[in-house]
Amino acid sequence: MGEPSPDGRFGEYGGAFVPESLVPACLELDQAFRSAWGDQAFHDEYLQILEEHAGRPTPVTNATRLSERLGVRVLLKREDLTHTGSHKINNVVGQALLARRMGKHRVIAETGAGQHGVATATACAMFGMECVVYMGEVDVARQALNVFRMKLLGAEVRPVASGSRTLKDAINEALRDWVASVESTHYCLGSVTGPHPYPWMVRELQRIVGDEARGQCRRILDGSDPDYVVACVGGGSNAAGTFAGFVDTEARLVGVEPAGGAAVGRGVPGVVHGSKSMLLQDEHGQVSESHTISAGLDYPGVGPEHAHLAAMGRAVYVAADDAEVLDALQLLAVTEGIIPALEPAHVVAWVARAAGTDDLPEGSTVLITMSGRGDKDAQQVMDLLG
Amino acid sequence: MGAAPGALEAHLRSRRDAGRKLLVPYVTGGLGEHWLEAIEAMAAAGADAVEVGIPFSDPVMDGPTIQEASQRALDGGATPLGILAQLEAIHACVPLVAMTYYNLVFRTGHRRFARSLAASGVSGAIVPDVPLEELGEWSRAADDAGVETVLLAAPVTPDDRLAHICERSRGFVYGVSVMGITGERQSLAESAAVMAKRLKAVTDKPVLIGIGVSTPAHAVEAAVEADGVIVGSALMRRLLDGADPDELGALVGDMRAALDAG
Numbered sequence: 001m002g003e004p005s006p007d008g009r010f011g012e013y014g015g016a017f018v019p020e021s022l023v024p025a026c027l028e029l030d031q032a033f034r035s036a037w038g039d040q041a042f043h044d045e046y047l048q049i050l051e052e053h054a055g056r057p058t059p060v061t062n063a064t065r066l067s068e069r070l071g072v073r074v075l076l077k078r079e080d081l082t083h084t085g086s087h088k089i090n091n092v093v094g095q096a097l098l099a100r101r102m103g104k105h106r107v108i109a110e111t112g113a114g115q116h117g118v119a120t121a122t123a124c125a126m127f128g129m130e131c132v133v134y135m136g137e138v139d140v141a142r143q144a145l146n147v148f149r150m151k152l153l154g155a156e157v158r159p160v161a162s163g164s165r166t167l168k169d170a171i172n173e174a175l176r177d178w179v180a181s182v183e184s185t186h187y188c189l190g191s192v193t194g195p196h197p198y199p200w201m202v203r204e205l206q207r208i209v210g211d212e213a214r215g216q217c218r219r220i221l222d223g224s225d226p227d228y229v230v231a232c233v234g235g236g237s238n239a240a241g242t243f244a245g246f247v248d249t250e251a252r253l254v255g256v257e258p259a260g261g262a263a264v265g266r267g268v269p270g271v272v273h274g275s276k277s278m279l280l281q282d283e284h285g286q287v288s289e290s291h292t293i294s295a296g297l298d299y300p301g302v303g304p305e306h307a308h309l310a311a312m313g314r315a316v317y318v319a320a321d322d323a324e325v326l327d328a329l330q331l332l333a334v335t336e337g338i339i340p341a342l343e344p345a346h347v348v349a350w351v352a353r354a355a356g357t358d359d360l361p362e363g364s365t366v367l368i369t370m371s372g373r374g375d376k377d378a379q380q381v382m383d384l385l386g
Numbered sequence: 387m388g389a390a391p392g393a394l395e396a397h398l399r400s401r402r403d404a405g406r407k408l409l410v411p412y413v414t415g416g417l418g419e420h421w422l423e424a425i426e427a428m429a430a431a432g433a434d435a436v437e438v439g440i441p442f443s444d445p446v447m448d449g450p451t452i453q454e455a456s457q458r459a460l461d462g463g464a465t466p467l468g469i470l471a472q473l474e475a476i477h478a479c480v481p482l483v484a485m486t487y488y489n490l491v492f493r494t495g496h497r498r499f500a501r502s503l504a505a506s507g508v509s510g511a512i513v514p515d516v517p518l519e520e521l522g523e524w525s526r527a528a529d530d531a532g533v534e535t536v537l538l539a540a541p542v543t544p545d546d547r548l549a550h551i552c553e554r555s556r557g558f559v560y561g562v563s564v565m566g567i568t569g570e571r572q573s574l575a576e577s578a579a580v581m582a583k584r585l586k587a588v589t590d591k592p593v594l595i596g597i598g599v600s601t602p603a604h605a606v607e608a609a610v611e612a613d614g615v616i617v618g619s620a621l622m623r624r625l626l627d628g629a630d631p632d633e634l635g636a637l638v639g640d641m642r643a644a645l646d647a648g
C-alpha cells in the first residue's frame with residue numbers, strides 16, 4: 001500500500017473528479033500533505049497530540065473467552081479506547097494540524113455515525129477553529145447523542161434533508177459548502193474516499209493503527225503475525241489504516257461490509273464524490289441508497305484503494321447483516337465486557353460465522369480492529385432489541 | 387491544437403461576431419410534462435443554444451433548485467438515454483448542449499454516451515466533475531463523435547491553467563461567475579466581471595458566464611465583459627412552481643430584449 005500514482009490512482013481506481021472550483025484546493029492539499037508528511041516536526045507534533053490527548057498507543061487485547069467460544073484466537077486492536085471513542089481521531093488530528101499549516105481557520109466535515117463529527121469538533125476546539133458538520137437527517141435522529149456532543153464541543157451541526165439523508169448526502173452538502181468556501185476552509189473528510197489526495201492522506205493518517213498493532217501482535221504471538229487481519233469497511237479508513245501495517249506480511253486481509261451497503265461485494269465501478277471506485281448504482285449510473293442499522297457504514301461507495309486491493313486479490317471483502325451484527329454486539333459484551341459500536345460489531349459477526357470454516361479455520365489467529373465503542377449506539381440498540 | 391471549430395462554436399462565434407450577446411438557458415431534462423416544449427419555447431424566444439440537464443442522483447455543483455428539479459425528474463422515471471431519445475424528436479432551431487455528471491457517462495460507456503448525444507442532435511457537453519486532468523477518455527470519445535466538450539473555468543483557476551482550459555474547451559468557455567454552486571442570487575458577484583475579463587484576455591472562443599445569473603439586469607451586467615450568459619435556476623424555479631412553456635419563453639424573451647438593448 002504505497003503512494004498512488006501522480007494522478008491519484010491505485011491501479012485503475014481513484015483520481016480527482018472534482019469541479020474546477022476545487023481543483024486548486026486539491027492540488028494545494030496534496031502539496032501541503034506531502035511536505036508535512038516528510039517533515040519530522042509535523043510527525044512529532046501529530047504523535048505527541050495523539051499520545052497526550054487521545055490515549056495512544058491503544059492496547060491489543062487478548063479476547064480469551066471469545067476465543068474459547070469460537071475456537072480461533074481473537075486479538076482486539078482497541079481504537080474504542082481512544083479519546084472520543086473511535087479511530088476517527090487519528091485522521092482528524094493530522095488534518096487539523098494540516099489546516100493550521102495551510103492557514104485555514106474554518107473546518108467543515110461530514111459525518112454518518114457522528115464519530116468523525118465528534119472527532120473533528122474536538123480537534124477544532126483544541127485548535128480554536130470554527131467547525132461546521134454536515135449530517136443526514138436520518139443519522140441526526142439515530143445518533144442523537146453524538147449530535148449533542150458536537151454541539152457541546154462548539155461545532156455547528158447542519159442536518160441534511162436531501163437524497164437518502166445519510167452519509168452520502170452529507171458528503172454532497174460538505175462538497176457544496178467547500179465549492180463556495182474553499183479559500184478559507186479546509187474540508188476534513190472522514191474516510192479514505194473523495195478526490196486525491198484524501199484516500200491516500202487519510203490512509204497514512206490511519207496507518208498508526210496497523211503499525212502499532214503489528215508490533216503488539218508480534219510481542220503477543222512470539223514474533224509472528226496474525227493469520228487474519230479483519231476490519232469493517234464503510235468508506236474504509238480503519239480498514240485501510242489497519243491493512244497498511246500488515247500488507248507486506250503473510251496475513252490475510254479481510255474487510256467486512258454491511259450486507260445492505262456492500263460496495264466492493266456487490267457494486268460495479270463508478271465515480272462519486274471525486275473518485276473512481278466500486279459503487280452501488282443502477283444500470284443508468286444513478287447512485288443507490290444503502291441500508292444498514294450502522295450509520296457509520298451506511299454508504300453506497302468505498303475508498304478506491306479497497307477496490308484496488310480487491311481487484312489484486314490482496315484483500316477479500318465479505319458482508320454481515322443487521323441481525324447477526326446485533327447478536328455479535330451482545331456476544332462481545334458478555335464474553336469480553338466490551339460493548340462495541342455497531343460498525344466493528346460487523347467484524348465480530350463475520351468472525352463468529354466464519355470461525356471453524358474454510359474461511360477462518362479452527363485454531364487460526366485473527367486480529368480484529370475494534371474501531372469504536374458502543375456508547376453512541378446504546379439508545380438505538382435498546383430500541384432494536386425491544 | 388488548432389482544430390477547426392465545431393458546429394456549436396461556429397454557431398456561437400458567428401452570432402457574437404455579428405454583435406449579438408449570447409443567451410443560453412438551461413432546462414432539466416425529464417422534468418414534468420412540458421420540458422421539451424419549454425426548450426422549443428426558449429429557442430423561439432431568442433436563446434442562442436439551450437443547455438439540457440441530464441439529472442444525476444448526486445449533483446454536487448447544484449443548489450436546492452436544480453437538486454429538486456433533478457430529483458423530480460428522476461422520480462418521474464427520467465433516464466439518460468430516455469431523455470436523449472426524446473430530444474431526437476424535437477426541433478429546437480438552435481444547438482443543444484447536454485449538462486450532466488461523469489458517472490452517467492462512465493456507466494453508459496464513453497463512446498456509447500458520446501454517440502447517443504450526437505444521434506440525438508446534441509452538439510455539446512458540459513460535465514463539471516471532469517476537470518482537465520481527468521478529461522482524456524471522455525474527450526477522445528466526444529471528439530470522435532463530434533460532440534464539443536465545454537470546460538469550466540473558476541475564479542480560483544490560476545492564469546497558466548486558465549490558458550490550458552481555454553485551449554482545450556470546445557464550443558465555448560464556461561466562466562463560473564462566483565465560487566459556489568448553482569442557484570439564484572440577489573446580485574451578480576463582483577468576481578463575474580473579473581472572470582470574464584481574464585478569459586477574454588486569453589481566448590477568442592465565446593466566453594459565457596454562468597451560475598447565479600438570475601435576472602435580465604444580471605444578464606446585461608455579466609455580458610458587459612463576457613460574450614453572453616447561462617441562466618438556469620431562475621428558470622427552473624419557475625418550472626418547478628408550475629410555469630408553462632409560454633411563460634418560460636416569455637422570461638427568456640425578457641432577457642433577450644435586455645441583452646439586445648444592452
Ligand SMILES: Cc1ncc(COP(=O)(O)O)c(C=O)c1O
Nearest residue numbers: 115234235236237238296343372
Ligand atoms: C466506530 C466506527 N467504525 C467504522 C466507521 C466506518 O468508517 P471507515 O470505514 O472509514 O473506518 C465509523 C464511521 O463513522 C465508525 O464510527
